[in-house]
Amino acid sequence: MNRIRTIFVDGYNVINQWDELKKLKDENLEDARDKLVEMLQEYAAYKGCSIFVVFDAHLVPGSIEKNEKSGKINIVFTKEGETADCFIERSIYQYLKSGAVAVVTSDYLEQRITLQMGGIRITPNEFLHELKAVENVITEKSKISYSQRKNTLEEFINKDILEKLERMRRNL
Structure with missing residues (x-):
């Protein structure tokens, strides 16, 4: 299978499936949307x-229709009369030409249509699991690279002072 190059996320569908975002949505919908985008950035x-x-x-x-871009995340608000499902269906063929396409939704009909069009369907819970796995890998890699890094005096001290200290050391 080709590496997934493009992922379409049914925004409100995912917000309503993920507990953290669902709670946030009940307080402020815009905050829930922003948090979803933030989670997808990494x-x-x-x-x-x-x-x-x-x-x-x-x-x-x-x-x-309103389109915004934030890093590798394209944020789309559909136009009047167009659902997220319709936008996604309309876009799948275009992006399939350049590689594998996945759709994140819990909508069974949308999942079936995605599969029939040649895309990959991912449930919101599967995708959340994948997001958390990537988050853990990134965290572990940053811990390893930090612990392997040597903290030497040369990294933190002015070059002139370092030279003076070296001269003092040699004179002893």
């Missing part, structure tokens, strides 16, 4: 893939 950077987080705005009268 994943996208580590995996080297592009992620589209698609939010339904189809019930907002007069809304037009």
Whole structure:
């Protein structure tokens, strides 16, 4: 199977499936959206893939499609009358040409359509597990690189002072 190059995330579907985001949504929907995007940033950077987080705005009268970019994350608010599912379905073919495409949703019909179009379906819980695994790998790598690093005096002291100390050492 090709490495996944593009991931489409049904934003509100995922927010309603992940406990942390669901609780946050009950307090402030915008904070929940921001937290989701933040969680996806590290994943996208580590995996080297592009992620589209698609939010339904189809019930907002007069809304037009709005696209924002934050690192490797594309944030899409659909236009009036268009659901996140419709946007994702419309986009899958275009991105399949450049590599494997995955869709993160718990919507069974959307999962079936994704598979029929040649994409990969991922449930929100599977994706959360994958996100946490990547987070753990990054944490472990940073711990290892930090512990292997030697903290020498040369790294923290001015070069002139270091030279004076070296002259003093040699004169003893």
